Structure formats: structure tokens, C-alpha cells
Amino acid sequence: MGTEAEFGKLVVFGVGLIGGSFSLALKAVGQVGEVVGFGRSLGSLSQAIDLGIIDRVGANPGAEVADADIVLIATPVAQMPDIMAKIAPYLGPETLVTDGGSTKSDVVAAARAHLGDRIDRFVPGHPIAGAENSGPAAASAMLYRGKKVVLTPLPENSTLDVARLRSAWEWCGAQVHQLTPGEHDRVFAAVSHLPHLLSFALVHDLARRENGEQFFNFAASGFRDFTRIAASHPEMWRDICLANRAALLDELDRYQTQLGELRAALDQGDGAALEEVFAVARAARRAWADGKLKE
């Protein structure tokens, strides 16, 4: 009785926000059968059992992935090589492996180094979902509803495997897009990583001044919005910046060029040039906001 789940068995490495929510979302729509979890903290694994995120705690990664339909590596990138090396020899012929990392080129490099000739099993992915909170308690079946997920298929991937992964994320309620790993890293360097760096920079520079409090005392709504992301997790963003270093340096250099143009216009008192830049920016920002409202 009942339709068979699309994914009979899911193995998830990392049972926090990303991995936990993926499991809960698939369970909520009845599209996964058994979920086996791996993690580094017995507390988290125990909590994941209690919250219904996983059905079992795995003991032997190789044994568990052998008959898994889908494997999600939802850990920090630093932990991925070891996991990949451990599971590579045991992956089933149709076992689909994916990840949830914020950067892709480094994940792909790790996969090429540690999955070896099983690289075709690995379809990299990046769910764009808020990470304010973490851990199993933060996981939710609704996390991915209406959110974007970017898959960055490799040349070795089959069309079928990419379609299967797309299907999994669509069951989670996400809108799936595709980019190459390089495109992904450049895009997110520009619209996410660089803004974080710029915001951290502004706040840090004010905080280190002798009379810093006077500045903060008169900071208002514009400052509040611009610096909201400066309250982000330092370690997580250190890792993202280092992981996406090349693309981020490139974006930073482009931005410095733009700033230099503005500085020159300001220095020369060129109001027309300033106004042009501001008007183009305003129009683009409003068009983007309007576009999002229609989604």
C-alpha cells in the first residue's frame, strides 16, 4: 500500500541543519525509506534519532553506502576528503553521491582526489539556505521550500544521475539550477562572499578606532542593513573565503577598480558621474527586488 519512495535508502554524513533538513524534507513527502546517519558527535547523532532525522546511526560507512540510493555529504569541506576516501571503494554502481558545500571547485578537487574512478557517482550541489542556526535541532522539513539549489554536474556524470539529484531537491521544495563549478564559485564570490568581506571590513575598521563608539552611536538604519551580515560566523566565513580564494580575489579586484572610479569622480567633484553610477545601481536593485516579488 502506498507509493514506493523514490529513494529507498539515504546515507547522510552530518546530521545538522543541511543534512538533517534534507532527510526531514524527503521523509515529509514520503520519498525516502531508511535514513542512516554518520557524524562526529554522539550527542548530535542521538538528537537526530530523537528528532526523527535518521533511523539509525551508521557504524561502517563502506557497508552503509554499498546499498544506498543517495549519499549526502553535509559536512564542512575539510571533513570531506576523509569521508570520500572511506566510501569510494564501496559505492554501489548506482549510488548517487552529493554534497551541500557553499563552494564547489574545492569540493570537486577533493572528490577527484579521493573518489578516484568513482568520480562519476558524485554530482556536486549547493543548497542556498540560511545557516543562522546549526545542529539537528535547527533542521526542518521546510528549510528548502522555495529556496534555490545549484547543481554543478561534472563531465563524468550521467544525465540520469543529475536528473535523480534534481528530483531529490525538488521533492524538498527547492528550485534547482545548474552551473559549472567555476561559474558557481564566481557567482557566489560576487553576490555573497564579497559582500560579507566588505561588511566585515567596514565594521572592523570602525571598531578598531580609538573613538569608535562615537561612530557606532550615530549609526542608523542604512548602517544596520549594510552591516547585518557582519554578524555572521567568523569561522564559517573564514573557511568560505579561503575555499573560494581565487574567485573572491578576482571579485575583490574588480570591486576595487569600481571603487577607484568612484573615488576619482568624487575627488574631481564630478556629480554627473556619481549620479550615473547611483542611478544605474538603484534601477538594477529595484528591478531585482521587483523580480523577486514576482517569484
Added chain:
Amino acid sequence: MGTEAEFGKLVVFGVGLIGGSFSLALKAVGQVGEVVGFGRSLGSLSQAIDLGIIDRVGANPGAEVADADIVLIATPVAQMPDIMAKIAPYLGPETLVTDGGSTKSDVVAAARAHLGDRIDRFVPGHPIAGAENSGPAAASAMLYRGKKVVLTPLPENSTLDVARLRSAWEWCGAQVHQLTPGEHDRVFAAVSHLPHLLSFALVHDLARRENGEQFFNFAASGFRDFTRIAASHPEMWRDICLANRAALLDELDRYQTQLGELRAALDQGDGAALEEVFAVARAARRAWADGKLKE
């Protein structure tokens, strides 16, 4: 019957958001008697009458300021020299003159040039109140409640006049602070003008790329917050940047130095240095947000 209003007669130049709200706020607490308005648009003046912002439209500036208790010049700075020159010869011996401009050094320079030996009458001010909307219809008696107002008294001002202006703004519900004009311009360059410039720069640079839409397509909440102020009025911000050019260039140079340090850390893969900057920024941003919640 009833307490006498603190300000028998207010003359306001500019009957839009800033000037209109000042009048409405004082009227709402019964602390102003007659309000006479000057403006460049008959439509605005007529609307101001209809909305109860002003009691009369002025015809002769000199005649009106002669028996005014307080004069608020709530126009763009570009219009101030002319107004100041017109009223200077006629200001009563105790007529208090002030303004609502976002920058102060340039306003003070205009006042020194055009009020002549009546400069002692002029106590510069800057109400920090949102300017999303404009015009008489946007004016509200509540606009300044809980907001900050910065006065930048001149050496020529009497303690009494500064106290009178403080009192006026406090009747509007504002929290009054004092800085020198130079301090004001440096502070606002850092916490308001520079962030706007930086936000405009990011959006403009993305908008001018050939494949710009791809970037905007994947921009999410961090981008949204960071770029909210990039939707600000181009002309208004052109004027603010030009008016506060010196302080803004100085802040931009400091910021470029900070960015250079981050670039070097990123280039060298110095995760510890990045994390330190991010951690200091996060702590400062959170402390600021917590402090505001307690207000």
C-alpha cells in the same frame, strides 16, 4: 487659558518631509503658535496649508523672520545661500535660525558667507530621520519621535540659543546630541555616506557586466540586506557625497586600506588573520545591535 507655546512663531523654508514634520510635531504638542511657510512650489505650499502644516504662505521673507522665534531652513543646501542672504538683514535680535541638512561643514560655510554678522543667530542641526518619501504628504508629527538629532553649535552661538533649539527638537520627541560640524561630517561619512557609496558600487559593478543577470539570479538575503541602500535616491546622494567630499574621501581611503589588509590575508591564505577581523566585526556589530535594543 492653556500654557503659552514655547515658540510663538515658526517660519519654515521648505514644507516637505523635514520642515513639515517639524511643524506638525510642535503643533501636536502645542509648542508653536503661528507657522508661516516658504517654498518653491505653489502646489506644495497649497498642500501644506490643506494638511495643517503651515497657517500661512509667506510672501516677504524679511518681514516674516523679523518677528519669528524660530526659523527652520529645511531646503536642499544649494538653496540655502539665497535664503540666508535674503533674511540676514531682518532677523530679530532673538530669532533662532537652524537647518536640517545631512552635512554640516558646507552649511556652516554658506551661513558664514551669507548671514554675515548675524551668524550668531544660526545653530546648525541635522535630524536623523528617514527620507524614503518626500513632500508635504509625507510629513508626520511622529517622524522625529525616538530619533536622534545632532546639533553642531558654532562658537558664536549663545548657550541659551543652543538650549532653545534643543528644546524644540525634544518637543518633537527626538534625542538631541552635540558635535562640532567637522566631527559630524566625519561620523556621518563613516556610518552613512561611505556605506551608501560602497553599496552603490557593488550593484553598479554587477549591473554593468555582460552576464549580469546570472549574478542577480543567485543573489539572496545577504545581498538583499547589503544592497538595500543602493536603491536610494541618486540625486540626493550625489549631493551628499559632493557636500561631504573631504570627509568621505578620507573615510574611503581608510576603508581601502582595510580592504588591502584583507586582500593580503586572503592572498596569503592567512585564515587566522581573516578570522580575527571577522570575529572583531561580529562582536562589535552584535554589541551595537544589543545596545540599540536597550534604547
